[in-house]
Amino acid sequence: MGPAAQFSTKDRILGAAEELFALHGFAGTSLRQVTSKADVNIAAVNYHFGSKENLVNEVFRRRMDVMSALRLSQLERALSAHPGQLRPILAAFVEPALAMALDRNGGGAFVRVIARAYAEKNDSLRRFLSDHYGHVLRDFGRAMAACLPDLDKETLYWRLDFLAGALTYAMADFGVIKRPQGVSEAQHRAQAAAELIRFAEAGFHAGGGRPTASPDPSEA
Amino acid sequence: MGPAAQFSTKDRILGAAEELFALHGFAGTSLRQVTSKADVNIAAVNYHFGSKENLVNEVFRRRMDVMSALRLSQLERALSAHPGQLRPILAAFVEPALAMALDRNGGGAFVRVIARAYAEKNDSLRRFLSDHYGHVLRDFGRAMAACLPDLDKETLYWRLDFLAGALTYAMADFGVIKRPQGVSEAQHRAQAAAELIRFAEAGFHAGGGRPTASPDPSEA
DNA sequence: GTCTATAGGCTGATAGAC
DNA sequence: GTCTATCAGCCTATAGAC
Numbered sequence: 514m515g516p517a518a519q520f521s522t523k524d525r526i527l528g529a530a531e532e533l534f535a536l537h538g539f540a541g542t543s544l545r546q547v548t549s550k551a552d553v554n555i556a557a558v559n560y561h562f563g564s565k566e567n568l569v570n571e572v573f574r575r576r577m578d579v580m581s582a583l584r585l586s587q588l589e590r591a592l593s594a595h596p597g598q599l600r601p602i603l604a605a606f607v608e609p610a611l612a613m614a615l616d617r618n619g620g621g622a623f624v625r626v627i628a629r630a631y632a633e634k635n636d637s638l639r640r641f642l643s644d645h646y647g648h649v650l651r652d653f654g655r656a657m658a659a660c661l662p663d664l665d666k667e668t669l670y671w672r673l674d675f676l677a678g679a680l681t682y683a684m685a686d687f688g689v690i691k692r693p694q695g696v697s698e699a700q701h702r703a704q705a706a707a708e709l710i711r712f713a714e715a716g717f718h719a720g721g722g723r724p725t726a727s728p729d730p731s732e733a
Numbered sequence: 734m735g736p737a738a739q740f741s742t743k744d745r746i747l748g749a750a751e752e753l754f755a756l757h758g759f760a761g762t763s764l765r766q767v768t769s770k771a772d773v774n775i776a777a778v779n780y781h782f783g784s785k786e787n788l789v790n791e792v793f794r795r796r797m798d799v800m801s802a803l804r805l806s807q808l809e810r811a812l813s814a815h816p817g818q819l820r821p822i823l824a825a826f827v828e829p830a831l832a833m834a835l836d837r838n839g840g841g842a843f844v845r846v847i848a849r850a851y852a853e854k855n856d857s858l859r860r861f862l863s864d865h866y867g868h869v870l871r872d873f874g875r876a877m878a879a880c881l882p883d884l885d886k887e888t889l890y891w892r893l894d895f896l897a898g899a900l901t902y903a904m905a906d907f908g909v910i911k912r913p914q915g916v917s918e919a920q921h922r923a924q925a926a927a928e929l930i931r932f933a934e935a936g937f938h939a940g941g942g943r944p945t946a947s948p949d950p951s952e953a
Numbered sequence: 954g955t956c957t958a959t960a961g962g963c964t965g966a967t968a969g970a971c
Numbered sequence: 972g973t974c975t976a977t978c979a980g981c982c983t984a985t986a987g988a989c
Contacts, residue, residue, distance in 0.1 A: 522954080536854055540761030543982065554956055559984060561954095625854070631907045632758065632845075632852040650909055670910050671903075671928040678902025679895035687851045688894035689870055690887075708891040712936040719935035742972080764965065774974055779966060781972090 523561045525551040528619050531572050535622035538629055539569055570641055573630065576613060576623040577642075581649045583609035592656060599660040599717055603710045606653055607680055611706040614684045615699050628685040650677075661717060669717075676713050683709055743781045745771040748839050751792050755845035759789055759853060790861050793850065796833060796843040797862075801869045803829035812876060819880040819937055823930045826873055827900055831926040834904045835919050848905040870897075881937060889937075896933050903929055 520528070529551035533542040544565055548555045562568040584605055591601035613620040630638055650673065658669055682688055683705045692701040740748070749771035753762040764785055768775045782788040804825055811821035833840045850858055870893065878889055902908060903925045912921040 538758055538760050538853060540758055541853075544984090545982075554954095555983095556957085556985080557955070565983070625852075628852045631902070632848050632905075647909075667910075668928060671925065672932055674903060674908035674910055675899035675929060675932050677908060678899040680898075681902065682851065682898025683891075683894060685852075688897060689867075690890050690894055705891065708888060709895060711939050712892055712895050715939035716932040716936040719931050763963075765963080774972095775965095776967080776975085777973070785965065 522551075522553050522557055525553060526558055526561060526568070527572055527575060530568055531576075531619055531626060532622045534569070534572060534629060535625035539633065544568075569638065572626065573638070573641070574645070576620060576626075577646060580609050580613050581646050583612060584649055585652065588652060588656060597660055599657065600710065600714050602653065602656050602660065603676070603713050603717070606676065607706050607710050607713075610680055610684050611702055614702050621698075624681075624684040625686070628681050628687070631681060657717065664717075672713075672717050675716065676709075679709055679713070742771075742773050742777055745773060746778055746781060746788070747792055747795055750788055751796075751839060751846060752842045754789070754792060754849060755842035758849050759855065759858075764788075786857060789858060792846065793858070793862070794865070796840060796846075797866060800829050800833050801866050803832060804869055805872065808872060808876060817880055819877065820930065820934050822873065822876050822880065823896070823933050823937070826896065827926050827930055827933075830900055830904050831922055834922050844901075844904040845906075848901050848907070851901060877937065884937075892933075892937050895936065896929075899929055899933070 526547060530542070530547045533546050533550060536542075537546075544558050545555060547568075548558055558565075558568060562571060587605035587609060588602060591598075591605045595601040610624060614624045615621070616623075630642065633639070654670060654673060657673070658664070658666065661669065684702065690705075692698065696704075746767060750762070750767045753766055753770060756762075757766075764778050765775060767788075768778055778785075778788060782791060807825035807829060808822060811818075811825045815821040830844060834844045835841070836843075850862065874886075874890060874893060877893070878884070878886065881889065904922065910925075912918065916924075
């Protein structure tokens with residue numbers, strides 16, 4: 514397990530799967546592509562993971578555990594160092610995703626895998642995410658609510674969803690913004706994170722009253 | 734083509750494909766599933782669409798043309814009725830997506846198909862979307878820039894991406910917000926749209942200076 | 954743990970009768 | 972336009988040698 518240790522067959526499979534899942538989706542990636550890219554035998558994936566579905570879950574867990582831990586520890590530091598301030602809480606949510614996106618060791622693919630997972634209405638994967646990482650979102654919700662005592666809970670949770678959606682799409686590099694020449698990938702993502710924190714900070718501080726629901730446009 | 738006309742084979746294929754694409758993604762949906770759900774022969778899809786890839790494009794075009802037209806006409810009305818105001822422009826972007834989501838005739842699946850399209854790094858589909866509908870986003874960018882003369886263009890485009898991400902995510906019903914009992918699907922979505930407009934309005938109006946890029950968290 | 958070989962099934966697409 | 976029949980290729984998963 515030293516720093517110079519070879520990547521194990523299992524880790525090579527995970528890394529290859531992550532990259533391919535990001536590129537082609539879960540259904541769009543075959544185990545043959547994975548094992549070929551990882552330079553292992555086709556039978557190895559079933560030996561180590563049992564099934565393709567289980568491989569998907571393991572690809573997820575490996576990075577998501579890291580990102581969730583980063584978020585929670587940064588949240589804790591934000592709450593003790595800057596009590597009552599929203600921006601450090603937002604940063605604690607956004608910046609770990611940025612860190613994953615910038616991770617040299619293949620983490621960049623992971624943020625796109627997250628976006629995939631959201632799109633998958635896949636029951637088992639979504640339950641897996643909710644069961645294992647739902648508490649992180651709840652912790653952030655509580656911390657934000659303490660900063661915004663006048664905001665009703667429902668509006669707060671809507672805004673958390675908006676933040677998560679915007680973050681997912683920004684980090685996965687969907688959207689119209691193209692990275693200009695001369696700007697590194699890292700700078701570009703860091704810019705996205707900083708822009709998003711500022712955008713969301715203003716958004717969360719928007720007036721707390723319930724908005725009047727728009728008239729149903731399909732009736733017009 | 735009267736109102737009581739039967740759905741054609743072609744339309745039945747499009748409708749079935751749309752629902753299945755929303756549920757299982759493009760790669761995850763087989764043409765056999767499509768033709769089985771549409772109750773047409775397996776050969777019909779190749780007769781009417783030529784290939785699976787072309788079917789994907791046509792599923793998109795059918796609704797996207799409608800949504801883009803709704804957005805542009807509502808934008809035009811916003812600009813003439815409320816010149817210089819940002820909120821009606823935001824509404825013109827958000828509410829047509831809501832209208833699609835609420836459309837009785839299967840449009841609800843379409844907003845999830847959009848989310849799929851974002852997640853699929855699918856080159857040909859992305860080019861198709863950019864070529865055919867990129868001008869809509871550019872029109873909105875111009876209209877918003879006129880409302881926010883102090884905002885540099887790059888920040889504006891970041892925020893448009895955040896808006897698009899949050900909208901997609903909200904309309905596709907990802908996220909933590911669960912619809913309470915006694916609230917109809919339509920009310921729930923309308924609430925999402927109204928909340929998002931308010932959130933985004935505050936976000937777009939956030940101070941215009943370039944934010945300091947956060948230090949790279951992966952170095953910490 | 955890693956390999957070869959293969960089972961058994963599904964895929965997109967097409968040829969050709971009607 | 973719609974059907975049946977079929978192609979060639981790919982898929983996941985497993986059995987069994989080493």
